[in-house]
Amino acid sequence: LVELVDVQRHYQQGDELVRALDGVNLQIEAGEYVAIVGASGSGTSTMMNVLGALDRPTSGTYTLDGTEVSQLGDAALSAVRNRAIGFVFQSFHLLPRLDAVGNVELPLGYAGVPRADRRVRALSALQRVGLSDRTTHTPSQLSGGQQHRVAIARALVTEPRILLADEPTGALDSDTTQQILGLLAGLNAAGMTLIVVTHDTEVAARARRVVRIKDGRIVSDGPSATA
Amino acid sequence: LVELVDVQRHYQQGDELVRALDGVNLQIEAGEYVAIVGASGSGTSTMMNVLGALDRPTSGTYTLDGTEVSQLGDAALSAVRNRAIGFVFQSFHLLPRLDAVGNVELPLGYAGVPRADRRVRALSALQRVGLSDRTTHTPSQLSGGQQHRVAIARALVTEPRILLADEPTGALDSDTTQQILGLLAGLNAAGMTLIVVTHDTEVAARARRVVRIKDGRIVSDGPSATA
Ligand SMILES: Nc1ncnc2c1ncn2[C@@H]1O[C@H](COP(=O)(O)OP(=O)(O)OP(=O)(O)O)[C@@H](O)[C@H]1O
Ligand SMILES: Nc1ncnc2c1ncn2[C@@H]1O[C@H](COP(=O)(O)OP(=O)(O)OP(=O)(O)O)[C@@H](O)[C@H]1O
Ligand SMILES: [Mg+2]
Numbered sequence: 231l232v233e234l235v236d237v238q239r240h241y242q243q244g245d246e247l248v249r250a251l252d253g254v255n256l257q258i259e260a261g262e263y264v265a266i267v268g269a270s271g272s273g274t275s276t277m278m279n280v281l282g283a284l285d286r287p288t289s290g291t292y293t294l295d296g297t298e299v300s301q302l303g304d305a306a307l308s309a310v311r312n313r314a315i316g317f318v319f320q321s322f323h324l325l326p327r328l329d330a331v332g333n334v335e336l337p338l339g340y341a342g343v344p345r346a347d348r349r350v351r352a353l354s355a356l357q358r359v360g361l362s363d364r365t366t367h368t369p370s371q372l373s374g375g376q377q378h379r380v381a382i383a384r385a386l387v388t389e390p391r392i393l394l395a396d397e398p399t400g401a402l403d404s405d406t407t408q409q410i411l412g413l414l415a416g417l418n419a420a421g422m423t424l425i426v427v428t429h430d431t432e433v434a435a436r437a438r439r440v441v442r443i444k445d446g447r448i449v450s451d452g453p454s455a456t457a
Numbered sequence: 458l459v460e461l462v463d464v465q466r467h468y469q470q471g472d473e474l475v476r477a478l479d480g481v482n483l484q485i486e487a488g489e490y491v492a493i494v495g496a497s498g499s500g501t502s503t504m505m506n507v508l509g510a511l512d513r514p515t516s517g518t519y520t521l522d523g524t525e526v527s528q529l530g531d532a533a534l535s536a537v538r539n540r541a542i543g544f545v546f547q548s549f550h551l552l553p554r555l556d557a558v559g560n561v562e563l564p565l566g567y568a569g570v571p572r573a574d575r576r577v578r579a580l581s582a583l584q585r586v587g588l589s590d591r592t593t594h595t596p597s598q599l600s601g602g603q604q605h606r607v608a609i610a611r612a613l614v615t616e617p618r619i620l621l622a623d624e625p626t627g628a629l630d631s632d633t634t635q636q637i638l639g640l641l642a643g644l645n646a647a648g649m650t651l652i653v654v655t656h657d658t659e660v661a662a663r664a665r666r667v668v669r670i671k672d673g674r675i676v677s678d679g680p681s682a683t684a
């Protein structure tokens with residue numbers, strides 16, 4: 231379903247070249263549950279941005295469901311992202327002037343879902359992350375973990391084939407973390423492909439495969455301890 | 458050193474009253490190392506904002522080093538914050554147009570520290586959080602954990618008497634977390650008062666006292682398991 235071949239992502243920083251990704255080869259089948267683990271600065275978010283078609287590699291290819299993503303124009307890329315991919319960003323990227331339900335409805339709007347259906351589905355997604363009593367709060371009226379859960383709900387509301395989650399439990403206490411992990415496990419059992427960056431060994435343990443990244447390269451790729 | 462008496466912090470949300478803090482009484486002595494633990498939405502950040510003099514309670518008093526903070530005007534409050542308190546925000550609040558060293562120098566500028574000294578001290582703070590090779594990167598050119606560490610360095614650069622850290626290791630892998638916890642332990646041993654909100658039991662274990670918050674109230678307050 232997802233294939234990265236020899237992916238490089240470089241940044242020129244003054245006279246220094248930062249190799250955020252330095253030759254990444256990765257294949258993920260539909261329905262897998264993969265944890266991506268790496269130290270701070272190792273390249274995990276950069277890899278997620280390439281997988282989410284939000285960033286183009288400096289070199290190498292990204293093939294999603296048979297289509298080479300680098301060949302797509304912006305409009306086609308946007309449509310692919312909206313239909314196939316749900317993304318939980320490490321820094322959430324909620325719209326400050328929309329309340330929780332407004333933020334969660336947004337991808338449904340882009341997908342052309344009728345207004346009444348958008349609201350019902352957004353409220354249902356918020357209920358699944360435990361935020362039914364915060365739907366009319368804007369991001370600044372929400373705690374860090376509540377904002378995190380709005381971002382998760384927004385990523386799930388379109389029922390994407392692939393969920394890319396960059397540190398989905400970073401701002402959550404352990405009970406809420408377990409609640410979210412249970413939700414994700416259920417979605418994966420129902421067929422959703424999950425690719426999750428995490429620093430939390432407990433989150434990585436829930437995945438069936440662990441890919442370790444160091445200095446922009448994959449250094450190990452195998453079954454998780456609990457697989 | 459720090460005393461909250463009967464602190465309430467309410468928000469009117471339409472026809473609902475949100476009691477983010479619902480009668481908090483807390484005393485912390487100079488040199489203590491306190492972890493504040495609570496579920497997502499329990500009121501920990503709200504409490505930190507009151508302690509950091511960034512938010513005034515709806516009712517109740519906050520006394521810092523003998524001065525009742527609610528009596529101070531904005532200028533006096535600003536000066537107290539700059540001199541006495543270092544704050545690591547849950548969402549970092551870095552300035553997007555300044556690079557790492559520029560962000561870390563900022564509180565030294567407000568404190569009137571001469572330009573050359575500011576740079577030396579900022580670079581030293583960045584070195585202590587392992588970011589010597591990222592000093593000229595702006596926040597968007599940094600990973601999540603690197604941004605987090607810039608926020609930590611900025612909070613420490615003025616050598617404040619009190620460090621308020623709201624989830625200081627949330628975006629960090631375990632090795633970097635240990636590095637930061639070691640840094641904090643050393644500063645506490647040298648006399649800095651540490652008040653740390655955390656969801657991470659490993660971080661709470663490093664503190665000597667744990668205060669648990671639920672629904673805006675303190676439900677327990679005692680020695681940490683490892684104290
Ligand atoms: N401006 C506001 N208006 C209305 N409600 C608010 C506002 N700010 C915070 N709240 C509510 O107050 C409660 C406490 O928020 P706070 O940010 O202190 O939680 P927290 O303990 O830091 O949670 P987390 O661990 O998720 O960061 C939350 O339920 C939140 O929704
Ligand atoms: N725009 C940029 N310009 C220069 N360097 C960058 C840029 N974006 C990221 N980097 C660097 O690329 C490296 C990888 O960044 P990335 O965000 O992928 O790390 P990460 O694995 O997600 O880290 P974390 O766990 O801290 O979030 C980092 O060292 C970072 O400083
Ligand atoms: Mg990252």
Ligand SMILES: [Mg+2]
Pocket residue numbers: 373374375501502503547623
């Ligand atoms: Mg908080």
